[in-house]
Amino acid sequence: MPVRINLLAEAIAAEEERRNDPVKRAVWIGGFCVFLVLLYYSTLLFEQMVVSSRLAEKNTEWSRLEPEAKNIATVSKNIREAADRLAALDRLATNRFLWSPVLNALQYTMVDQIELVKLSGTQTYTVITPPKEKKATTRSSARSSGKEKPASSTESIMLVLDARDYGPTADQNYNAFRDAIATSGYFKSSLQSEGGLRLAQLLPPSSDGAGAGRAFVSFTLECKFPEKVRH
Structure with a gap:
């Protein structure tokens, strides 16, 4: 029978060993993890920008409403004080000695x-x-x-x-x-x-x-x- 000699067997084995190299697999997996981290960071950055924009809008709205709110609080306080004085005078008139x-x-x-x-x-x-x-x-x-x-x-x-x-x-x-x-x-x-x-x-x-x-x-x-x- 004729003897077949594969002269490329050594090269094929080296290529197969190179493909199955664990270091290369680790590099690919690490790169994919870095991609996921960057994607997550980008998502957080986008959400932060959205929240910051909404916060700026709310601060602007509060700055517009704050003087009116303070005025309402002052008027409410004056009304409560007047009501307390009237109630005290009523108690004094009712329970006076x-x-x-x-x-x-x-x-x-x-x-x-x-x-x-x-x-x-x-x-x-x-x-x-x-x-x-x-x-x-x-x-x-x-x-x-x-x-x-x-x-x-x-x-x-x-x-x-x-x-x-x-x-x-x-x-x-x-x-x-x-x-x-x-x-x-x-x-x-x-x-x-x-x-x-x-x-x-x-x-x-x-x-x-x-x-x-x-x-x-x-x-x-x-x-x-x-x-x-x-x-």
Whole structure:
């Protein structure tokens, strides 16, 4: 049989080995991955450009609407403050302290030998200003901060009774007068539970005139009503 000799077998084997080279395959795969990364980056860049364009449009629109929004916010704030003042005045008119029940109840507490010399009532208000909140640095914090707390005032009311006890010193009618006020239905329910009624001053016996003048003991009673906080 004739013997066939393939003189190109070595070249064909070398070419086949070159085609199956793993380094070449890795280069092709790496190039494809780089292409995918570049494609993804291009997509992100395009989306960023679109978002930036929309953001610029919104900023322009906000710049146009911002003065009007600030004006509306200022007007709304003024309306709320006016409404709060009207509500406070309405509460004050409805719940204000009336002196007529005090005088009416006082006339039923008088005791023999006691002469009321002076009656004075004090009604004071201590304004309490809430602490100022820090200005919000961002729009979100400004929305979450809420409206400011309104100022309030503490109402303090006291009735001061200056009187004279013309009875015998041993009778101590001023104590009877104090007890009559303490057991009065109105004063019992209206005065402070602690320290609402106290003998503020008790002077030594004296006379209202020279010679045959009547002797008396001057004293002062303080009736303190509970403090109320008004907004």
